[in-house]
Amino acid sequence: MNTLALTPREPRDPTEWERYYALRWRILRAPWQADGPEREDDEDDSVHRLLCAPDGTALAVGRLHRLDQRRGQIRFMAVAEGEQRKGYGSVLLESLEQAARELGLQQLILQAREQAVPFYQQRGYELVEKSFLLFDRIQHYLMRKHLEA
Numbered sequence: 001m002n003t004l005a006l007t008p009r010e011p012r013d014p015t016e017w018e019r020y021y022a023l024r025w026r027i028l029r030a031p032w033q034a035d036g037p038e039r040e041d042d043e044d045d046s047v048h049r050l051l052c053a054p055d056g057t058a059l060a061v062g063r064l065h066r067l068d069q070r071r072g073q074i075r076f077m078a079v080a081e082g083e084q085r086k087g088y089g090s091v092l093l094e095s096l097e098q099a100a101r102e103l104g105l106q107q108l109i110l111q112a113r114e115q116a117v118p119f120y121q122q123r124g125y126e127l128v129e130k131s132f133l134l135f136d137r138i139q140h141y142l143m144r145k146h147l148e149a
């Protein structure tokens, strides 16, 4: 599939929102049979991006929220099983970074799972420090990127 032909956008209707949260849960929570809410309290204050295949299948999701006047945080980046390493995560992250610039943000931070650190480094994020352990086993790393205007 030509990734350049696909444009991330906010989910449009209840079906797309369902697919958005379902993919996020399936990739980031279900493998660990984690308890917890499918949705967080701050979803309404976040920018959401969904990348869909032409048939409507959710390929990639991610969100951004403002931390303060100049900083934002990327969370919940997830690409469908069997669709990873095809460029969808990069397209989605670029869309969230563009949204951050439009909000006037100058810096993005995120908590990367160990396996995703090379992905974010390749997208210009610097590793700041080892941070927390999720579900007692998934090591996270704080990463940061300064946005060009």
Ligand SMILES: CC(C)(COP(=O)(O)OP(=O)(O)OC[C@H]1O[C@@H](n2cnc3c(N)ncnc32)[C@H](O)[C@@H]1OP(=O)(O)O)[C@@H](O)C(=O)NCCC(=O)NCCS
Residues within 6 Å of the ligand: 027, 028, 076, 077, 078, 079, 080, 083, 084, 085, 086, 087, 088, 089, 090, 091, 111, 112, 113, 115, 116, 118, 119, 120, 122
């Ligand atoms: C991490 C994730 C979002 C990246 O999205 P993606 O669509 O797979 O990544 P892309 O195809 O856009 O990758 C672009 C480049 O990043 C690097 N990269 C991506 N994943 C990588 C990995 N696991 N190991 C090393 N490098 C990686 C590569 O340089 C890659 O380019 P290449 O495939 O030509 O070598 C996706 O793989 C994913 O959802 N993984 C499981 C859930 C997860 O870990 N989410 C992140 C939580 S912080």
